[in-house]
Amino acid sequence: MVERVDSGTATTADGADAAHAVGVADAPEQGAPKRRSRWFVRGGSVWTRGRVLAGFAALTAFLLAFPRAVPNRPGHPGSLLEAFLPWLGLAVVPLLVLALLRRSATALLALLLPAAAWAYAFGGLLLPAPEPGPRDLVVVQHNVSDVNTDPAGTARALAGAGADLIALEELVPAALPVYEKALAPEFRFHEVRGTVGIWSKQPLSGTRVVDIRPAGIAEGWSRGLRTVVHTPYGEVAAYVVHLPSIRVGVSGLASARRDESAHLLGRAVAAETVAKVIVVGDLNGTVDDRGLSPLTSQLNVSERGFALSFPASLPLARIDQVMARSATVGRMRTLPATGSDHLPVAVRVALG
Structure with a gap:
């Protein structure tokens, strides 16, 4: 038998609170994952993920800006880099794809470095x-x-x-x-x-x-x-x-x-x-x-x-x-x- 009391709270015959029972039914299932902020993804936040990609972007920018930092002996690797230096800018494309897949704001911002270095070194060649x-x-x-x-x-x-x-x-x-x-x-x-x-x-x-x-x-x-x-x-x-x-x-x-x-x-x-x-x-x-x-x-x-x-x-x-x-x-x-x-x-x- 259910007895109604003045406060409007119903109790079961054994004294259980009916309202509490309803609350338990409405609660999320046991063990369900908590909702994460959109600023966090698996493995860290968008600012802490992609640090390795950001490092590669910075290295690419450095090589574009200072190719003569690469030694030229043995095997003349410096001259080899300089012979195809404009093409190094294409490294931005796979780095951009990976940065997007990783949802890394840090890597995306770091890609501005090689883009700026390439524009400084070769952008003038595109002018009329x-x-x-x-x-x-x-x-x-x-x-x-x-x-x-x-x-x-x-x-x-x-x-x-x-x-x-x-x-x-x-x-x-x-x-x-x-x-x-x-x-x-x-x-x-x-x-x-x-x-x-x-x-x-x-x-x-x-x-x-x-x-x-x-x-x-x-x-x-x-x-x-x-x-x-x-x-x-x-x-x-x-x-x-x-x-x-x-x-x-x-x-x-x-x-x-x-x-x-x-x-x-x-x-x-x-x-x-x-x-x-x-x-x-x-x-x-x-x-x-x-x-x-x-x-x-x-x-x-x-x-x-x-x-x-x-x-x-x-x-x-x-x-x-x-x-x-x-x-x-x-x-x-x-x-x-x-x-x-x-x-x-x-x-x-x-x-x-």
Whole structure:
């Protein structure tokens, strides 16, 4: 029997409180998990999770900002990093995915560091080209490949690029007459030394070989020339060069001969008496590569355009370069593929 009392509280026949019984029924089941705040997930809060990811983000930013902190011997790991330095920014993508999966605010904020470092180092390359000036020379650089099966087609493509100067490397004897014939109508003046050559719409003089042979290479190896271009804006000393190739192996980057050749070229440029200088060629290195510092330390480089030129089938790096002294190198751009394993690059050099 249930007895109702004045307070409205019902009790069972054995004195149990009915209201208490109802409360027990409404309570959560025994052992049910407590509801967590949205600021906490398994393994800690959004601010304490993802510290390892944040560390990787900070390391990526450090390498982008200070690549020369990586030692360059043995195996030249520093030069290897610098050769592909812009691609290091892609590390942000997997780090971002992992940070989101981990729901880590710390890792997400840390990703701002490599993003800012990449923007500082390479963001300027994305900016538009400066307006053409009245004292510009259009320079085209191309390693035409010694196994190019269509030198005539390559020559026609280069002739139609609107250049004032064309620099070519890997000119083999069998293909040289083809280039000379195809380029002659537009470029009245040209000089070839060894496997490198220059074609110009303006007169050339004082052409000579530039010896950039590293130690141990046979005397017949000739990959450098120097000439003077008589432009309407004054004399320009032009160097066309092809530095030794580098190899990537299990031991790292084999670039010692390239570096030695760059040192010899840098010494020749430093001794050049003509005020304005243009260095054009396949340097087998990017402008970030410390192996080219004998050149980049004294010459201006392009600060606009990535112009990735090698390999032509999947361009990963710009190893075809145009540098200048007492002149400004404009935006670098690539031209359509030819029969070579390199893409041609073109740039305006402002002599004003």
